[in-house]
Amino acid sequence: MATIVMKLNGTIYTTVMSLPYSPANKIRVSALLVLIFTFASISSGENTYEDNTYEFLKREYSLSKPYQGLGSSSSSHWEFMGNTMIMPEHIRLTQDLQSRQGAVWSRIIMCNSHPCYLRDWELRVQFKIHGEGKKNLNGDGLAIWLTKERMQNGQVFGNTNFFTGLSVFVDTYPNDDKQHERTFPFISAMVGNGSVAYDHDRDGRSTDLGGCAAHVRNVEYDTFLLIRYMKNRLTVMTDIEGKQEWKDCLDIPGVRLPQGYYFGISSATGDLSVCRSTLPSVDYRVDPNVHVEDEGRSFITTLFLFIVSVVVLVVVVVVILFLYNHYKENRRKRFY
Template sequence: MATTAMKLNGTIYTTVMNLPYSLASKIRVSVLLVLILTFVSSSSGENTYEDNAYEFLKREYSLTKPYQGLGSSSSSHWEFMGNTMIMPEHIRLTPDLQSRQGAVWSRIPCYLRDWELRVQFKIHGEGKKNLNGDGLAIWLTKERMQIGQVFGNANLFTGLGVFVDTYPNDVKQIERTFPFISAMVGNGSVEYEHDRDGRSTDLGGCTAHVRNVEYDTFLLIRYMKNRLTVMTDTEGKHEWKDCLDMPGVRLPQGYHFGLSSATGDLSDNHDVISLKLYELTVERSPEEEEEQQEITLPSVDYRADPDVYVEDEGRSIITVFFLFIVSVVALVVVIVVIIFLYNRYKENRRKRFY
C-alpha cells in the first residue's frame, strides 16, 4: 500500500494515498483538527492560576501607561496629591529630594470579594546603602487622600497596608535586613509604630532587594477567601517568590486602593510603573457568603483585638523575667549543693586518713 509521509510541527504524519477521496478528506480534516487542538492545549497548558486571572482585569482599578485615567477631573478614575509627578514612563510619587510626600488614590471603591493586585515599581537614588529612604506603601483603606507619617499616609488607617520599607528606623534590631516588605491590618485605632518599623503590628514579611537594581521589580498581593498572600518578583527571574501568607484576614468591601511614599532627611525616587487589579472567581458555600457579608471592620483571626496582642507581648516580657529569676535561683541551688557535696567528700577523706 503506497503511503506518503508529511511532517507538520515537528511530528511526522502518514496519509494513505490510495483510499477513496471522501475517506481521505475526512482523514485530512481530522489530522488538521488534532493539530489545532494540540497547539491550543500546549499553549494554554503552560498558564498558571495567576495567568488565567488576566481574563478578569478590572481596568477601572488599574493604572497603566499612558496613565489617561489619572487626573484632577471628576471623570478620572484616579487622582494624585502632594509631590507626585506624572511622567511618560512612570508615576513618580516622590523625587530623590528631602521631605517630600506623594500619593495616588482610586476614586472608585472596590467591591470585589476576591482579587489579585500586581504592582510594578522602581526605587532608586543617589544615596548609598542605608543612606536612603523611606519607601512606599500600597493601600486598601476606608480613608483616602490623607497625608501622614506612614509612608506619606495617615497613621491611623482602616484597612490593609503593604509596606516596602527601605530604611531601618530601629537601629537596635538585628533580625531584619532592609529593604523589608511587610503588611498590616488596621482598624482605625491602632498606630503603625514608625520608630520600630511596624514590627509590633505587622503580619510578617520578607527581605527584598528592590533598590537600585537594573531589572524590573514586582509585588503581588492576593486576597482570596479571607487569606492574604504577598509574593515578590525582585530578582529578575520572572518568577514569584513567597513573602507572606496569612489566613483569617477579614477585609470589608467598599474600600479604596492607593499608593503613597515619603522621604525625610534621606531620600529616593519612588516610581510606580503599573498597577493591575484582577478579579478572582471563587466558589463559596452559603455559610461563607453570609460570613463575608458580616465583615464590617478589618481584623485578623489570631489577633482580632490589637489590645490583646499588646498585652500578650507584655506577658511574654514578664514570663522571660520570671524564667530568668527561676534560672538564677536554680543555679544558686546547684552551686550550694555542689559545695555541700564537696565538703562532705573532703570530710570523708579526712576520716579515712586518720
C-alpha cells in the same frame, strides 16, 4: 399540553400536564409561568451582576501607561496628591529630595454595591525605588493601601496613621538601630482598625503580620509585588530578581477585610535620606470563579431565596392539583 420549567439552585424541574384548552386554563398557566420566570430572572440576574462586576473592577482598578490625563478631570478613576508627577511612561510618587510625599488613590470604592459577590482579588504592582544615597540610607519607602481613608497626608509612608484596612509596606530604611534581625529593604503587612498606630520608630514590628527582605533598591531590572486576598487569606509574593519568578514573602490565613474601601499607593522620603519611587503599572484582577460572599448579606439572601423557593414550589403544587382536579371534573361531566 402545558410544560412548566422551573430552575431552582441550578436544578431544572420540568412538569408536563395534558389540559383541555379553555380561556380560564390559559390564564392560570400564563400567571404561573410569569411567576416562575420572574423568580428565574432573579437567579440569572446574580450571574449577570457577577460578570459585570468582574469586568468593571478589572478595568477601573488597573493603571497602565500612558498616564496622560490621570486625575485631571472628575471622570478619572484615580487622583494624585503631594509631590506626585505624572509622566507618559510612569508615575513618580516622590523625587530625589528630602521630606517629599506623594500618592495616587482610587476614587471608586472597592466593591461597594450590595450584594457584592467578588470578595477575592489580586493586585500586581510594578515599582522602582532608586536614589543616590548610600546603602541603607534611602528612605523611607512606599506602601500599598486598601483602607477606609483616602487622600490624607501623614507620617506613614506618605499616608495617615491610625488607618482602617490593609497596608503592605516596602520599608527601605531601618529606623530602629538596636534591632539587626531584619535586612532592609523589608516588606511587611499590617491590618489597622483605626485605633492602632503604626510604630514608625520600630519599623512596625509590633503590628506587622509578617514579612520578608527584598533587595529592590537601585536595581536595573523591573521589580514586582503581588498581593492576593482569597478566602480570607492574605498572600504577598515578590518578583524582584529579574527572573520573572514569584517568590513567597508572607502567607497569613484568617485575615478579614471589610468591603467598601479604597486602593491607594503612597511614598515618602526621609529627613536624612533621599529616595525616589516610580510606579510603571498597577494591575488589578479579580477571580470570577471564587465567590466569597459577605457574611451579613449571605444569611439574608439565603433566607430570602429559601422562602421564595418554598413559595414557588407551593404555588406550583397548588396550581397543578387545581388544574388536575378541574380536568377530572370536566371528564366526569362528559359521561353524564
